Amino acid sequence: MILATIYVIIAAIFLLALKAAFGPTVWDRLLALNLISAKTVMLLTAYSVYTGDLRLLDISMSYVIVGFLGVALLSSFILRGGRQK
């Protein structure tokens, strides 16, 4: 059952990567990036419970912080004018 969940999450990550590649605006790509980081955390926790390895949970806990910081910094960079200013 957890293995089927892992496959569903991998398919969702693939579709979101397509959205991040072909999104019409910049904010669609940012939204897809945010969702991909959340899906990666889900994948790491599910795989950690599937194999019974406790150390993967620390990695996923740090990945939450890294994904949030990446989205916040990229969003403020775009708000300040991007590369054209």
Added chain:
Amino acid sequence: MMLMISNALLVLCWIYIAFGLLGIFRFRNVYARLLTGSKIDTAAMITLLLALMLRSGSWAFSAKLLVILLFIIVTTPIGSHIIARSAFDSGLPVKLIEEELIGADSDPEEGGD
């Protein structure tokens, strides 16, 4: 009994992920996509982590999963709100769906005030 509840929560998580992807690929406005994407993704994360907490036997797993759940509840809506604020301050227009349909039907009248 615990395993049955955990399986039901995992199926609920699949349904949430499927509806989030449907909303992201179906809506035409950026703000609507932000709404459905962030809300349904947070719901899928909460149900998945609750199912894993019910399934994993030991206390160390459950405590760490609870910490990750609290982090996710705080950070994911804040990230989506930051993206929406960046889009609104950069001048992307907020247009309702009824306005789009009315504007598509009749010609927009120029001038006026």
